[in-house]
Amino acid sequence: MNHRCVSRRAVAPAHGLHLRPLAVACASMLIAIAVAGPASAQEAAEQQPTAPTVAPTAPQDAGNAKMDRRDKNGKKRPARTVTDLSGVIVTGISSSIASSMKAKEDADNIVEAISAEDIGKLPDVSIADSLSRVSGLATQRADGHANAIAIRGLSPDFAGTTLDGREQATIGENRGVEYDQYPAELVNGVTIYKTPDASLVGQGLSGTVDLHTINPLDLSRRTLVFNVRGEHNSNGSLNPGTGTGTGGHRASFSYVDQFLDHTLGVAVGIATADEAIQEKQYQAWWWSVDNGSAGIDQNWGGPHTPGMPDNVISQEGMQLRAQSQNQKRHGLMAVLEWAPNDAYYSKLDMYYSTFSKRKFTNGAQWSSSPYDNVAYDHVQTSPGQPLPIVTSGTILGIAPILQNEYTREHDKLYSIGWNNKLYLDDWTLMADLSSSSARVKLHDAYLFSGLANGAFTSVDFNTPSGFGYPDFRPAVDLRDPGMVEFTDPDNYGYDGREEFDRQDDTIHGLRLQASHPVGWIFSDMDIGLAWSDRTKTKHADVSFAYLNGNGSTKDTYQNHFSAPINPSLLYNPTSLGYGGISGILNYDVLGALYGNQFYLVPKNGQGDWSRNYTVEEKVPLAYVKFDIDTHVGDIPLRGNVGVQFVHTDQSSRALQTNGDALVGAITDGAAYNNVLPSLNLVAEIRQRQYLRFGLAKTMARGRIDDEKVATSASVSQITNGPGAGQVLWSGRGGNPRLRPYVAVGADLSWEKYFGKASYVAAAVFHKNLLNYIYNQTVLDYDFSNYTNDTPTLVPTSNIGSFTTPENGTGGKMDGLELSGALEGGLLAPALEGFGAQANFSLTNSSIPLSSIGAVPGGPKTLPGLSRKVANLALFYERHGFSIRVAERYRSSFTGEAVALFDQLGYTKILANRQTDLQLGYAFSGGRWDGLSLLLQVNNLTNSSDSTVQIATLPNNVPLTRPLEYDTWGRTVLFGVNYKL
DSSP states (O other), rough: OOOOOBBOOOTTTEEEOBBBHHHHHHHHHHHHHHHHHHHHHHHHHHHHOOOOOOOOOSSTTTTTOOOBOTTSSBBBOOOOOOOOSSOOOOHHHHHHHHHHHHHHHHHSOEEEEEEEEHHHSSSSSSSSHTTTSTTTTTEETTEEEEEEEETTBBOGGGGEEEEEEEEEOOOSSSOOGGGGOOOOGGOOOEESSSOOOOOOTTSOOOEEEEEEEGGGGSSSSSEEEEEEEEOOOOOTOSSSTSOOOOOOEEEEEEEEEETTTTTTTEEEEEEEEEEEEEEEEEEEEEEEEETTTSSSSHSSSOOOOOOTTTTOOEESSEEEEEEEEEEHHHOOOHHEEOOSSEEEEEEEEEEEEEEEEEEEEEEEEEEEEGGGOOOOOOOOOOOOSSSSSEEEEEEEEOOEEEEEEEEEEEEEEEEEEEEEEEEEEEEEEEEEEEEEEEEEEEEEEEEEEGGGGGOEEEEEEEOOOSSOOEEEEESSOOOOOTTTEEOOOOOOOEEEEEEEEEEEEEEEEEEEEEEEETTTTTEEEEEEEEEEEEEEEEEEEEEEETTTTTTTTTTSSSOOOOOOGGGGGGEEEEEGGGGTEEEEOOOHHHHHHHTTTTTEEEEEOOOTTHHHEEEEEEEEEEEEEEEEEEEEETTEEEEEEEEEEEEEEEEEEEEEEEETTTEEEEEEEEEEEEEEEEEEEEEEEEEEEEEEEEEEEEEEOOOHHHHHHOOOEEEEEEOOSSTTTTEEEEEOOOOOOOOOOEEEEEEEEEEETTTEEEEEEEEEEEEEEEEEEEEEEEEEOTTSSSOOTTOOOSSSSSSEEEEEEEEEOOEEEEEEEEEEEEEEGGHHHHHHTTEEEEEEEEEEEOOOOOGTTTOOOSSSSSSTOEEEEEEEEEEEETTTTTEEEEEEEEOOOOEEEGGGGGGGEEEOOOOOEEEEEEEEOOOGGGTTTTTEEEEEETTTTTOOOEEEEEEEEGGGGEEEEEEEEEEEEOOHHHHHEEEE
C-alpha cells in the first residue's frame, strides 16, 4: 500500500486529495526558496496580496468529511494545525497560478482550479470572467459582461453549479447559474470538475463548477482588507436624464479572525458595485430578395417593390437602439468555523446578495418590406454572394416606429449551509443541512410613438456590406416633439405594453455521509445519502396600453388616435449618432404610462399564460465511493471508483389555454431512476508527471421551463379529407414527464508539472449522448386530464397530436484540450518575473438530424458549441510592479432562436475576442506597506457581439447576412487596495 505524504484537514471534501491550503502555499514557497535561492524568495515576499485569503488548493464542498490525518495509533483526528503567515507570504500572479496548479495536480479527478489571488488580480466583474479563462470553458456575454459558462462545448444548461458543494437556486427560468450574481471579491476559489466521482452531488452532464467560501481557521492572524475602484464607460451617456451615466464604483471589505485559542474562526465579507452600462445596438430584421426570379414578387406572390433592382439582396427592416443600464449589486458572505476538540468540527456559512437593474432602451425602427408599400430610389449595390447586396439609396414611404422602454429587475439570492463532522476512532461522520433561494421581480413597460397624423417620410441609407454600424438619415427630425406623438405607427393594435413577473426558486437539502478506512487497493470508503427538494414558481401578468379613445369598450382596439407627448416628461434626446440618426425623443415612460393619456387592459396571451407555472423536483440519492491508493509495479496509482443512485420525482402545476383564452389548470408529473457509475485513475508515471483516466455516466435534467405542464390545447372538427367529421384534440406545451439528458464520457489526460508555477497538459475526451431532448409532435398523446372548453364539440377520442419536448437519441462529442503555464525565469535569468498562461480546446460534435426536426438551417452540431476556444495571458511582476494582458477567444456557434409564429429557428453567433489589461503597483515596507494601486481596462478593443442570418433563397440557395451588431465600449477602472 502506498501512503502518500499528504496532510489532509478536517474541512477538506471527499473529492480526491484534500490538501490544507496554507500548507500547500507554504510548501510552494519553500520549493521556490530551495530552487531559486534567497534573492528570488525576497522578491516574492515583496509582492503584496490583493485579497485577505489564500486560495484553496482542493475542493471544499459539503461532502468534506474526508481527512487522513492520523495519530500515533493510526486513528483519524481533525487537522487543526494553524500556519503562521506573518513571516512567509505567498502572493502575486505566479503564486496564484501555482496554487491553482497544485489543486489540479493533487486532485483525484480531472479538474481545473482558480485561486482567490487569480480572481482578484484580473479585471473581473464577477467570477464568470475568471471561469472564462479556464481550459475547455467558454463564456456567454450579457450586458457586455461574462454571465453564463459553457463547459466543453455544451450549453450552460448542461453544467452543474454548487456553492461549497450545495446546488444553487437560480434567477433564470432554467437551471443555469448567472455568475454575475456572485462578486469575485467574495469567492475564495473555484474548482471545475470535468470528471465526476460518486460523492459529487449536484453534478452536471458537461461538468460541475464548485464555488468555495473561505475557511477562517486557515489563517493564523486577524486580517482586514479594503478595496475600492472607480470605473468609467467609454460609450458615453446614450440616454440622458435617466440617471444611468457613464461612471460607477466597486468596493469591498473583508474581515477574518480567530478566537478561543484558534478553535473559533470568523470571516465576513461585504462587496458592493454600482455600474453603468451603455450599449449601442443595430439589428437588421431580415434579408431577402424583393424583385426578380429570386424575389418575393415572383416566388411568394408578394407585391413588386418600385425602384428596387431585380435579384439583389436587401434589408426588410431595421432598428437602432441605445440601451443605458444601471446595475447595483450588494453581497454579504459570513462564515463561522468551530473546531473545539479533536472529535468535532462545524462550519456555518451564509451568502446573500441583491442585484438591482434599471434599464432604459430607446430606439427607432421601421419596416422596409414590400408588404408595407415602400419604394426605393438611387439604389446602389456591392458585390456579394449569392447575389449583389444593396448598400445605399433612399427608402420612400417609411413609417418610423419609436419605442421607449423601461425595465427594472430586482433579484435576491440567499444560501445557507451548516456542516458538521464527528470523528469516532476510524469513522468520520458528516451531516450537512442547506437551503438556497432566489427571488426575482421584474417590471417592464414600453410605449410607441411615431410621426403625427400617420405621416410617412423617406430615409437615406448607407449600410456596410459586412459588419458595423449603418448611416441612416431620415428626412424628419425624430427629436422634435412637434413631429413625434404617441401613436401606433405600424398598426400593432395597441399603443404600449406593461409586464410584471415574479419568480421564486428554492432548494432545501440534507446530506449524510460516513467514511471509514478499508484495505486491499483502497484507502477509504464513503457511503452517503442525500435529499433535495427544489420548487420553482413563475408568475407573469401582461397588460396592453391604449390611448384614451382608441377602444370604446376598453378591450377592443377600434380607432387609431395619436396624442402629443407631455413636455414635462421629456429628457434630452437619446443619441443614435453612431447609426447616423442624430437623436430621438427620450421621455419618462412610467410618467407617461401612469398619466392621464393611457389606460391599461389585462392581456395575457398564450405565451404569457404559459409562464405561470410551478415545477417541483424531489431528489433522494445514495452513493458509495472507494478511494484507490496502490501501486502497479513501481508506478503509484490513486483515484476512486463508485456509483450514485438517483431517484427523481418531478411534478408540475400550470395553466391550460385554448389559444389566448384561459381554460383551467392542469397537474402532471413522473418519477424515474438513474444509476451513475464513475471511475477516476491517476498514475504518476514519473516525478510530477501524471496520466489520468476518467470514465463516468452523467446526467442533466431538462430545462425547467420544458418540464412545466403549461399547455394550449383545444378540440376541432375535421371538415374534409380523411377523417372528415371527427373531432380531435391537438395542442402544444411543456412535458412534465421528461427524462434527463444522459451521457457516457471517457477522458484521458497527461500532465507535467515543473518549476513552482509551470506545467503543460494535454487531454482528450469523448462523450456519447445516450438521451437528448428536442421538440417533436406526438400523434398518440393522451388528453384525458384536459378540459374541453368547447361543449358543442365532443371529442371522438381523448388521443390526439401534441407538440412538446421529447426524449430521443443523442449524438456524440470529441475534444482535445491543451493548456500550460511557463515562468520566464526557467528560460533565462533575464526573463525573471515574466510569465505566460495559455490554453486551447478543439471540440467536434454531431447529433442525429431527427433530433433537430430537419429545421431549415438547423445545425449539424450541438447548438451552442464553439469548435475552438482559446485563452492567452502574458504577465510581468517584480519589485512591486505588475502588468497582465489577457485575451480570450471563442469561435462562432449556432444558437437556437424563436422566429415568427413560435417556429424554431437558428442564428449563428460569430467569433468573439475580448482583451483585458491590468497594471498594478504594490508598496512594500514603510508607511505604505499593505497598499496597492490598480488600473484595469475591461474589453480593451471594444469587441462586438455579432450574429448572422441563416436562410435559403429559392432553389435552396443559401443566404448568410449580418443580423445584429452590438458594442458596449471599454470599461476603465482605477482602484486602491489596502490590507491590515
